[in-house]
Amino acid sequence: MFKAEPFVTRIAFVASDRPEAQEARANLASRYGDAARDEAQVIVALGGDGFMLETLHAQIESRTPIYGMNWGTLGFLMNEYSEEGLLERINAAERTVVHPLRMVAADVHGGVHRGLAFNEVSLLRQTRQTAKLRISIDGKVRLSELSCDGALVSTPAGSTAYNLSAHGPIIPLDAQVLALTPISAFRPRRWRGALLRHMAKVKFEILEAEKRPVSAVADNFEVRDVLEVHVSEDRDLALTMLFDAGRSLEERVLAEQFSS
Structure with a gap:
């Protein structure tokens, strides 16, 4: 009723x-x-x-x-x-x-940080040098090396924000997908990102982390010098x-x- x-x-x-x-x-x-x-x-x-x-x-x-x-x-x-x-x-x-994204980020000093994002979780280079990322989806490596300014995972609600500025797709709210979008990809230059099922578990590994430091941002919560970042949707929230x-x-x- x-x-x-x-x-x-x-x-x-x-x-x-x-x-x-x-x-x-x-x-x-x-x-x-x-x-x-x-x-x-x-x-x-x-x-x-x-x-x-x-x-x-x-x-x-x-x-x-x-x-x-x-x-x-x-x-x-x-x-x-x-x-x-x-x-x-x-x-x-x-x-x-x-529903927010849940970020778990490990830094080069051994710290583990947790944050929530209603728009997106973004990884960004901290210096003049490009970031190098390895991206796995549900435990399987899908991109062994991405040279870029960064990358992000966006919710449908956040797809018209930073994700759109990075040329990612606009996602209908009921589509039950997430956007994985590169930020100024240098190699592979033609990779434009992917649409993932909303329950996908995304893992970013930062290659050459000390030489090419990367920060991770969940909405307005930032972690510097990350080594590994896990992103997944939290359906309980x-x-x-x-x-x-x-x-x-x-x-x-x-x-x-x-x-x-």
């Missing part, structure tokens, strides 16, 4: 450090009230896409749905800002569930993002493929 979502009345507002976002937060809190985060039914995030990612990470434990409104430079993951009819917009919003009716994230990803 279908169970309706409860009507949202308790909202917690969070905002980026920008003065305009902080002012908007104060105005909205005065108008709609400002619930404690642990009591809120929805978190309203005021900022840009970077702040939306920060808010997603902050809500991993509570998993409270997040409704973003744009007060930043980019707003692909955000709704348009308006103080009018906020409760009606939230209660009519379309829901998108996102699921967060909900809310988008205005008719402007769902699925619609935005589709429309992006036809933008000039």
